[in-house]
Amino acid sequence: MVQKRNLTIQLDSDTIRKARVLAAQRSTSVSRLVAEEIERLVGEDEAYRKARDEAIAELMEGYDLGGGPLPTREELYDR
Numbered sequence: 001m002v003q004k005r006n007l008t009i010q011l012d013s014d015t016i017r018k019a020r021v022l023a024a025q026r027s028t029s030v031s032r033l034v035a036e037e038i039e040r041l042v043g044e045d046e047a048y049r050k051a052r053d054e055a056i057a058e059l060m061e062g063y064d065l066g067g068g069p070l071p072t073r074e075e076l077y078d079r
Helices: 013-025 030-061
Strands: none
Touching: 013 030
16 A cells, blocks of 8 residues: 655645636545646656656667678778
């Protein structure tokens, strides 16, 4: 079971009023509304970091684009 803890935030009165209206429209509490938004942000950040790390790892490994060995300078410039 995940241990939950409280978080205290300060918002201006107008924002709190709007948050209460929004929470009521969604049949939830302001606390749950804020918690879900923070969870969404954290999840997006984790997904971004994972995708970025995987992309960097692929770039570092490189890709086989076919072809073969590059010609030497002498082969390119018949001197």
